[in-house]
Amino acid sequence: PFFGVWSDPDLGNYADDLVGVDVDSNLIYVYNGNDQDDVFPIPPAVGYKYISGLNSLDNDLYAAGAIYEGNISTEPDNETEAYNRMQGLLNDGTNITDPNTGQDTTFMMNGDPVSGTGWIDDNVVDKRILMSVSANLSAGETTPVVAPGDTVGFVIAVIIAQGTDRLNSITELREAASEAKTLWDNNFAGVTLVDRPVLTSDEDNGLFSGINFEGADPGETLELSKTYHNTGNQALNISMSANNVTASPSSATIATGGYQSFTFSYTADNFIYSAHNVPSEYGTIQSAVDAAAITQFSEDMNLTTDDPYTTHALITNYGYSGSGDTVYVSPGTYTENLVIDDKSICMISTNGDPASTIIDGNNDGTAIKIGSWRGMFTLNGFTIQNGNTQNFPYPGNIGAGLSLGRSNNDFGTVNITNNIFKDNHSGYGGAFFAWSANGTINRNLFIGNTATYRANAAYLRDYRSVIGLNFYNNTIWDTSESTSIIRVNQPEHRVINNIIWRVSDQNLEDIDDISSGATIEYNIVKNGYDGTGNISDDPQFYEPDSGDFRLSTSSPAIDAGDPDLDNDGEDYSTDEDDQDPDGSRMDMGANILQPYLITDARELGVGAHVTVEGVVTSHNMATSTTSYSLQDETAGIHFYLQDTLLNFQLGDELRISGTLYDYNSLLEIIPDDASNISVLSQNNPLPDYQLLSMQQYLVDGESYESELIRFSDVVYVSGDWPEEGSSSGIVISDDEGATSLTMWLDSDTEIDGQSQPMDPFYVSGIGDQYNDSYTLRPQDYHDFSMTTDAGFENSYDYGNGWQRLPTFWEWWPEIG
Structure with a gap:
C-alpha cells in the first residue's frame, strides 16, 4: 500500500507558484515564479521534508510531484486516480516522463532551479503538491504490506525559509530541511528554548480568523465574543482598538496558561437602499453597480502584545443587512464584464423575460464576477452568455457566466432565479462557480456551457460554507462530450428536482460528487445517479435544439419532483412551498418562462x-x-x-x-x-378575420374558439335587437335556416341601442362557447356590413390615429 500527503501551500499570491523535488533529500517544495510577490517583497520558499517512516513504512519517498490544471495533472477525481498519483503515475495511469531525459520517473520537477539544471518547473500557476511513501517489504514478500492491526506513521517537517531572492530562498530551505533532519535524528539536542508569551485563539486550530459580524439593520448594534489564550510561559499583555469596532476590555493581562474573553461590538449607520435604472439613468449596468451603496467593510484591528517573536493581524469585517441597492435593467443586450465587490446587489430585469435582457461577456472574461463579499446577490430575469475564461490562468479560469467570490471569511447569500446561462466556457464551472455561497440557484436554464477540466454547467464548491447551496429545479442541456456537468464539493449542498441531460451518448459522469454526503435526489440524469427519486428517462422537451425546453405532456419529469422539497415534514398535498403554480406536485426542471403558442x-x-x-x-x-x-x-x-x-x-x-x-x-x-x-x-395589427360558413364553424368550433371570424349572407332567425343598456342573443343563419347559431350582443359593447342592420349582412366577431354551444360575439357596430359580396374591403378608422379595422360597411342606417 501507499500513503500520501496532499497540500495547497498558496505561497503569497497563489497564482504564481512553482514546484521542485529534491529526490535524494526527500524534499518537495514550492517557490515563487516571480522575483517579487504581491504578499512578500522577497518571496520565501516552503518545503515538506519527509524525515522518516515509523514501523513498517519506508524511510524514503516513493513519489512526489505537483497537481495543477490539466486533464491528467489536476486533482484526482476518484479513488483510482488518487491511487495512480500515489504510485507516481498521472491520473489516467500513464507514466510520468522526465522531458529532459525521456526516462520514466515517479518524481516530477526533479531538477535544480538554483543551478538551472534538470527538469525545472516553468508553468507559473496555482499548484498543489503531493508525496507518497510505500510500506516496507516484509521478509519473504514481493509486495509491500501492512499487517492487520499494525500502526504506521511518518514524520514530516514543514519548513519556511527566506533568502535574498526567490531562488536563494530555496538554498536556505534546503539548509533548514537538512538541519531539521539532523535535529530529529539527535532528539533535538542543542535546541535552546526561550521564555515568551504565546497568544492563541479558541478557533481555527489556534489561529485568528478575524472578527466577522453578520449584516446589521439600520442603527443596530451587534456583538460577538472571542476567547484568547496564553500558552506560553510568561504573562501576556494585550491591547486592541479600531475605528468602527469596539473591544471590551480594550486591554488585558493574560497569565501563563490563562485566557481572556473579549466582546467586540459594531453599530451600523442608518442606511437606506435605493434603485438605479439602466439605461434610463445609467448607460451601463456596471455604472449602475458602481453607483450602488457599499454594504461590506473591513478594518484592521490594532492588536499589540509584548511577544517579541510574533506580530498578530486581526481583521474586522462588518456591514449592512438586506438585499442592497436594486439595479433595474430594461430589455436589451449589454456587452459587459461586470465586477461587483463589497456590495449587496439586487439585479432585476424589468420585464422578467431572460430572453430579452442579455449580459454578453464578449468571450473576454467572466460575464459577472462577484469578488470580495459577505452580503447578498440577487439575479433574476437575464440571459448570461459568452463569458469565456478558458485562456485565463487559474483561478481566473472559473465560472465564465457567474463567479462567486473566494475568501476565507466571505459567505454570501445568493438568489439566482429565472435566468438563462448560455454558451459560457471556462476551465472549471463553465456557467457557474461558487467558492463560498449559501442560498438558492433555482429555475435557471443552462445551455451549451463547457469546462475544460470540471463541471460544464455548475461547480458548487464549499470553501468553509456551513449552510450550502440549494440547486433546485434547473434544466441543463449539455452539449459537451467531455467532463462532468455538475461538481459538488460540500455535503450541505442540495441538488434536487433538476433535469441534467447530456446530448451525446457518451457514458460520462454527469454529476461529480466528492462531498461525501450532499443531497442529490429527484433529478433526471442522463447517465444515471444513485439517490432517492433520481431517474434517467428522456425528459421529452418540446424542441430543445431550437431552445424550447418546455415539457411535453408525457414527460416523466411532470409531477416527479421532491414531494417535500423544503424538508419540513409537510408534502405538496398541503404545503404550497412544495407545489407548482397549478397546485400540483412539482415537476423536475426549470419550467422557466417560455411562452407557449x-x-x-x-x-x-x-x-x-x-x-x-x-x-x-x-x-x-x-x-x-x-x-x-x-x-x-x-x-x-x-x-x-x-x-x-x-x-x-x-x-x-x-x-x-x-x-x-x-x-x-x-x-x-x-x-x-x-x-x-x-x-x-402596443398598436399591433389585428389577426386576419377568417371567413367561414356556420357549418364549418359548428363542425370544428374548438379550433376557432376565441378567434376572429366572419360569416356572410347572414339572416335573422329569431330574437330581438337589444335596446340601449341591455344584452340579447339573436339566432342567425347563413343557409336559409338549415344551420344556425346564436349571435350574442353584449351591453358592454356599443352595439346595443343602435339601429338594427337589415339582412342579409356580413358579421364579424369573436368565436365563443357557452355550455357546449358555439356562438359569435361581435365587438363593434361596424362588425356588421350590408354588402352581400362587395368584392373588396373598405377600412373603418377606429379614431386612434393608427388602427384601421377591416369591414364591409357601404351603408349607414342613419342615412339609409
Missing part, C-alpha cells in the same frame, strides 16, 4: 399552468372585472381576472401567465393577479 397551451388542458403571448382582439367583456380575448398566429384564448379591472386596447400585445380553466365550456386563462399580465407592445 396558444394552440399548444390549449392542448395541455384544464389545470395546466401556462404562459402565452398574443394580441388583444376584443374589448373588455365585463364591467368591473377583466375579460378579454387574445390571439396569436396559431389560435385564440380568453383570459379573465376576477375582482380587478384592467383596461387594454385592441392591438395590445400581452404576456399572460395563469392556469387553464373551463368556464361553461369556454377555455380561459386565469392569472393569479395583475402582476401575471404584462404589456409587451
Whole structure:
C-alpha cells in the first residue's frame, strides 16, 4: 500500500507558484515564479521534508510531484486516480516522463532551479503538491504490506525559509530541511528554548480568523465574543482598538496558561437602499453597480502584545443587512464584464423575460464576477452568455457566466432565479462557480456551457460554507462530450428536482460528487445517479435544439419532483412551498418562462399552468372585472381576472401567465393577479378575420374558439335587437335556416341601442362557447356590413390615429 500527503501551500499570491523535488533529500517544495510577490517583497520558499517512516513504512519517498490544471495533472477525481498519483503515475495511469531525459520517473520537477539544471518547473500557476511513501517489504514478500492491526506513521517537517531572492530562498530551505533532519535524528539536542508569551485563539486550530459580524439593520448594534489564550510561559499583555469596532476590555493581562474573553461590538449607520435604472439613468449596468451603496467593510484591528517573536493581524469585517441597492435593467443586450465587490446587489430585469435582457461577456472574461463579499446577490430575469475564461490562468479560469467570490471569511447569500446561462466556457464551472455561497440557484436554464477540466454547467464548491447551496429545479442541456456537468464539493449542498441531460451518448459522469454526503435526489440524469427519486428517462422537451425546453405532456419529469422539497415534514398535498403554480406536485426542471403558442397551451388542458403571448382582439367583456380575448398566429384564448379591472386596447400585445380553466365550456386563462399580465407592445395589427360558413364553424368550433371570424349572407332567425343598456342573443343563419347559431350582443359593447342592420349582412366577431354551444360575439357596430359580396374591403378608422379595422360597411342606417 501507499500513503500520501496532499497540500495547497498558496505561497503569497497563489497564482504564481512553482514546484521542485529534491529526490535524494526527500524534499518537495514550492517557490515563487516571480522575483517579487504581491504578499512578500522577497518571496520565501516552503518545503515538506519527509524525515522518516515509523514501523513498517519506508524511510524514503516513493513519489512526489505537483497537481495543477490539466486533464491528467489536476486533482484526482476518484479513488483510482488518487491511487495512480500515489504510485507516481498521472491520473489516467500513464507514466510520468522526465522531458529532459525521456526516462520514466515517479518524481516530477526533479531538477535544480538554483543551478538551472534538470527538469525545472516553468508553468507559473496555482499548484498543489503531493508525496507518497510505500510500506516496507516484509521478509519473504514481493509486495509491500501492512499487517492487520499494525500502526504506521511518518514524520514530516514543514519548513519556511527566506533568502535574498526567490531562488536563494530555496538554498536556505534546503539548509533548514537538512538541519531539521539532523535535529530529529539527535532528539533535538542543542535546541535552546526561550521564555515568551504565546497568544492563541479558541478557533481555527489556534489561529485568528478575524472578527466577522453578520449584516446589521439600520442603527443596530451587534456583538460577538472571542476567547484568547496564553500558552506560553510568561504573562501576556494585550491591547486592541479600531475605528468602527469596539473591544471590551480594550486591554488585558493574560497569565501563563490563562485566557481572556473579549466582546467586540459594531453599530451600523442608518442606511437606506435605493434603485438605479439602466439605461434610463445609467448607460451601463456596471455604472449602475458602481453607483450602488457599499454594504461590506473591513478594518484592521490594532492588536499589540509584548511577544517579541510574533506580530498578530486581526481583521474586522462588518456591514449592512438586506438585499442592497436594486439595479433595474430594461430589455436589451449589454456587452459587459461586470465586477461587483463589497456590495449587496439586487439585479432585476424589468420585464422578467431572460430572453430579452442579455449580459454578453464578449468571450473576454467572466460575464459577472462577484469578488470580495459577505452580503447578498440577487439575479433574476437575464440571459448570461459568452463569458469565456478558458485562456485565463487559474483561478481566473472559473465560472465564465457567474463567479462567486473566494475568501476565507466571505459567505454570501445568493438568489439566482429565472435566468438563462448560455454558451459560457471556462476551465472549471463553465456557467457557474461558487467558492463560498449559501442560498438558492433555482429555475435557471443552462445551455451549451463547457469546462475544460470540471463541471460544464455548475461547480458548487464549499470553501468553509456551513449552510450550502440549494440547486433546485434547473434544466441543463449539455452539449459537451467531455467532463462532468455538475461538481459538488460540500455535503450541505442540495441538488434536487433538476433535469441534467447530456446530448451525446457518451457514458460520462454527469454529476461529480466528492462531498461525501450532499443531497442529490429527484433529478433526471442522463447517465444515471444513485439517490432517492433520481431517474434517467428522456425528459421529452418540446424542441430543445431550437431552445424550447418546455415539457411535453408525457414527460416523466411532470409531477416527479421532491414531494417535500423544503424538508419540513409537510408534502405538496398541503404545503404550497412544495407545489407548482397549478397546485400540483412539482415537476423536475426549470419550467422557466417560455411562452407557449396558444394552440399548444390549449392542448395541455384544464389545470395546466401556462404562459402565452398574443394580441388583444376584443374589448373588455365585463364591467368591473377583466375579460378579454387574445390571439396569436396559431389560435385564440380568453383570459379573465376576477375582482380587478384592467383596461387594454385592441392591438395590445400581452404576456399572460395563469392556469387553464373551463368556464361553461369556454377555455380561459386565469392569472393569479395583475402582476401575471404584462404589456409587451402596443398598436399591433389585428389577426386576419377568417371567413367561414356556420357549418364549418359548428363542425370544428374548438379550433376557432376565441378567434376572429366572419360569416356572410347572414339572416335573422329569431330574437330581438337589444335596446340601449341591455344584452340579447339573436339566432342567425347563413343557409336559409338549415344551420344556425346564436349571435350574442353584449351591453358592454356599443352595439346595443343602435339601429338594427337589415339582412342579409356580413358579421364579424369573436368565436365563443357557452355550455357546449358555439356562438359569435361581435365587438363593434361596424362588425356588421350590408354588402352581400362587395368584392373588396373598405377600412373603418377606429379614431386612434393608427388602427384601421377591416369591414364591409357601404351603408349607414342613419342615412339609409
